[in-house]
Amino acid sequence: MPQQKKKPNGVTAAPLANWMLETNEVTRLFLAANQIPDLINIAGGLPDPSTFLDKEISEISARMIRKHPKQTMGYGPIEGLPALRDCIAKRYSKGSLQLTSENVLITTSGMQGLDLIGKVLLDPGDLIAGQFPTYLGALDAWRPRQPRYRNMDVHGADFDAVTEMQGAKFAYTVPNFSNPTGQLVKVSRRKELANGTLKTGTWLLEDDPYNTLNYDSPLPPSVIEILAEKLPEETYSGTCLYLGTVSKQLAPGLRLGWVIASKEMIRSLTLAKQGSDMCTSGITQLITLEALKSGLIEKLQPQVVDLYRRRRDVLCASMKEYLSDWFDWKTPEGGMFVWAKARDKRLDTDRLLMFAMEEKVCISPSSVFDAQGEHRSAIRLNFTLNCEDKLIQAIRRLARATKRLVDEG
Numbered sequence: 001m002p003q004q005k006k007k008p009n010g011v012t013a014a015p016l017a018n019w020m021l022e023t024n025e026v027t028r029l030f031l032a033a034n035q036i037p038d039l040i041n042i043a044g045g046l047p048d049p050s051t052f053l054d055k056e057i058s059e060i061s062a063r064m065i066r067k068h069p070k071q072t073m074g075y076g077p078i079e080g081l082p083a084l085r086d087c088i089a090k091r092y093s094k095g096s097l098q099l100t101s102e103n104v105l106i107t108t109s110g111m112q113g114l115d116l117i118g119k120v121l122l123d124p125g126d127l128i129a130g131q132f133p134t135y136l137g138a139l140d141a142w143r144p145r146q147p148r149y150r151n152m153d154v155h156g157a158d159f160d161a162v163t164e165m166q167g168a169k170f171a172y173t174v175p176n177f178s179n180p181t182g183q184l185v186k187v188s189r190r191k192e193l194a195n196g197t198l199k200t201g202t203w204l205l206e207d208d209p210y211n212t213l214n215y216d217s218p219l220p221p222s223v224i225e226i227l228a229e230k231l232p233e234e235t236y237s238g239t240c241l242y243l244g245t246v247s248k249q250l251a252p253g254l255r256l257g258w259v260i261a262s263k264e265m266i267r268s269l270t271l272a273k274q275g276s277d278m279c280t281s282g283i284t285q286l287i288t289l290e291a292l293k294s295g296l297i298e299k300l301q302p303q304v305v306d307l308y309r310r311r312r313d314v315l316c317a318s319m320k321e322y323l324s325d326w327f328d329w330k331t332p333e334g335g336m337f338v339w340a341k342a343r344d345k346r347l348d349t350d351r352l353l354m355f356a357m358e359e360k361v362c363i364s365p366s367s368v369f370d371a372q373g374e375h376r377s378a379i380r381l382n383f384t385l386n387c388e389d390k391l392i393q394a395i396r397r398l399a400r401a402t403k404r405l406v407d408e409g
């Protein structure tokens with residue numbers, strides 16, 4: 001990345017901020033992959049557009065604009081429309097976790113939640129305890145603060161949350177079918193995380209976009225629910241922040257998410273949002289409210305789960321046939337991804353991406369899910385976007401690319 005640019009008149013433009021030097025070139029390469037004809041993209045975390053309920057959403061949208069022209073077309077409250085905040089508070093209130101609308105901030109996507117939390121909590125160089133490999137978007141959101149990272153091994157045999165969270169500004173976890181590994185955090189580890197935030201006072205971010213993409217068995221309780229059981233106050237006031245989004249439940253184009261946290265934290269995040277986008281679009285808030293109230297999300301979920309479960313099974317069967325000489329993986333119980341680790345740690349998956357692109361298949365190499373970009377012996381494969389035939393073709397192409405890389409040595 002060039003640090004200084006010449007303007008046409010020969011004057012040198014102001015240099016970019018330092019953090020811009022740390023962006024990942026590989027990310028840009030695979031994000032541009034959709035423009036290449038005949039390429040099969042199993043790199044991204046994209047839903048199948050056939051699940052978007054376009055008819056229902058356009059009907060709701062037209063009805064909402066007619067009925068609520070000011071709310072849909074005007075500026076709204078920074079925190080979000082009261083009716084939507086209230087609906088989300090009620091939806092998540094369960095057992096000891098009791099919420100009011102003051103515990104909810106509506107955000108312009110889950111990504112904005114991550115960005116605002118970074119703005120509110122991070123000073124330059126602060127330490128984050130992360131579950132690595134981790135979500136690339138979170139690394140991107142926090143990069144301007146140039147944080148340091150420490151691995152928090154929630155799946156490890158000796159996981160001790162108090163030790164691992166101590167001294168960090170916050171800890172970050174995706175307990176349900178994490179991106180990129182698709183792994184589920186066990187109940188005992190969720191309890192440990194709740195205990196860690198309670199004992200250390202370190203903020204804990206529970207990022208949960210994939211909870212509706214659950215293919216095999218019921219989900220364990222969320223960390224925020226477990227934490228709430230240990231708190232004396234009637235209304236939630238704990239140090240766990242929970243992030244939700246409609247991106248994987250309804251449509252990512254709505255760019256609609258929410259943060260659930262203590263009232264004080266919601267007030268701080270609101271201040272940060274004021275300097276970010278002032279408010280989330282009214283039309284997408286009302287579409288989401290209507291989709292939640294009318295049960296549209298629940299109606300859609302079984303079809304999506306069936307479709308994606310079949311695709312997961314086809315992808316894994318095809319991997320078994322073509323890739324098992326070089327990779328090991330576990331079939332994920334939910335989410336959108338299979339995480340495959342190279343048996344030979346010398347197999348460089350950044351290089352594999354180059355070969356794969358020549359064979360017209362795009363994959364995500366592990367380096368992009370690592371804060372230092374050093375982990376280079378695994379790949380993330382998406383099974384939700386493409387139909388079954390394409391998934392099989394993609395794996396055949398990837399096998400050809402892997403063989404070429406291995407043969408070349």
Ligand SMILES: Cc1ncc(COP(=O)(O)O)c(C=O)c1O
Nearest residue numbers: 045109110111135179207245247
């Ligand atoms: C772990 C995780 N968190 C947050 C998000 C953000 O989703 P969105 O910004 O579309 O709401 C994603 C999207 O892929 C994700 O994988």
